[in-house]
Amino acid sequence: MKKYAIGIDLGGTYTKLALVDKSGRIRCRAKLPTSAYKTKEALLTAIVAEIGAVLKESRLTLKDLAGVGIGVPGLVAFERGLVYYLTNVPGWKNVALKKILEAKLKVPVLVDNDVNLMALGESRFGAGKGARNAVCITLGTGVGGGIIIDGGLYRGTSSAAGEVGHMPLKEEGLKCNCGSTGCLERYVGNRYIVDEIKDKIKSGRATKIRELLRGDLSLLTPEVISAAAKRKDALAIECWRRVGGRIGVTLSGVINLLNPEKIIIGGGMAEAGEVLFKAIRDTVKERALPVSGNAVKIVKARLGNDAGIVGAAALFF
Ligand SMILES: [Zn+2]
Structure with a gap:
């Protein structure tokens, strides 16, 4: 199993992104001001560039990644990786986020609700x-x-x-x-x-x-x-x-x-x-x-x- 994955937390104010190892440790991180990007396309392009930068800084490539996980503040169809809508982030309605990012990155992408992922993080590596x-x-x-x-x-x-x-x-x-x-x-x-x-x-x-x-x-x-x-x-x-x-x-x-x-x-x-x-x-x-x-x-x-x-x-x- 590959030892690293990228975790992304897309929030209304900031989008946070990090290279995380399989013991839950953050190896390298970056932060983007979500609302500064006028369209979701612009934000996604910036996210992809930032993933590249984080990998480069860690002397890794996309091939070293088990995948890219992304948490969003809204309702998601998990299997399809479809975002129904986002609270507090305008312009996101029925976005096939998994498909879009997989086409750009060529690695597996999973999309889930942000609180679900917080629960998963805490249960694997935190208070739970x-x-x-x-x-x-x-x-x-x-x-x-x-x-x-x-x-x-x-x-x-x-x-x-x-x-x-x-x-x-x-x-x-x-x-x-x-x-x-x-x-x-x-x-x-x-x-x-x-x-x-x-x-x-x-x-x-x-x-x-x-x-x-x-x-x-x-x-x-x-x-x-x-x-x-x-x-x-x-x-x-x-x-x-x-x-x-x-x-x-x-x-x-x-x-x-x-x-x-x-x-x-x-x-x-x-x-x-x-x-x-x-x-x-x-x-x-x-x-x-x-x-x-x-x-x-x-x-x-x-x-x-x-x-x-x-x-x-x-x-x-
Ligand atoms: Zn209610």
Whole structure:
């Protein structure tokens, strides 16, 4: 088996690319500003050139590669390597990405959803190392998820499995972006958490958040709420407990369904740390079936921003 693969993480802001060896180590990396390329053709041409540069720097050629894996922020038909659409990257609709790149590179190309690949990266080389069954979720603007069963990704019938963010939290809840109502994401997505806190502050709750923002509430982000929680601010702590409780309720369902060994939590909001994780773990203890709830370890993701590129390369290992 060839020892190297290229992993690519195509994001709305940056496209990151790296030469990864079969132990998950990044040997050489590059980064392109995605939005600076006006068309997808221009971006793909730049990606191909960058792969050449990374190989040259590593004194390797395309022949040394097991393949090129690419993660994209959107819905993908995995077998065909077709991108249905991308969130936050305009101009990508029904793009036969695998076919286009294989024609240019003459090496095998695999395309998958970015959160799936983050889950694969974390399960092979990060916080889930050694676990046969794991679920990985990312907490940020949205809530994404990827499912690992028996060491491999479970993609589902239409490559759309793992959408933990759109699992229902409430029977009759608020309207979600996906068209449904009451989804978890509608209650724990960055923007909604920020809005909830703003409302409480406007209705007169005392909090250190005001000071941290020097009174300008428009600057409120989850990072600021975390900073306030670290200073023992009651409103901020209460916020993470509430958010952790909601995530814990949905994860209890995931745990009862799949009985995983690990739940790996990444994304910007995971930086809220122990206050959030404790609320999630306590809720799972309370709500999941004891057999499954006691077996699962709920841990923080370890590969950070590299999980996606490492996972993309891991498609070939
Ligand atoms: Zn939804």
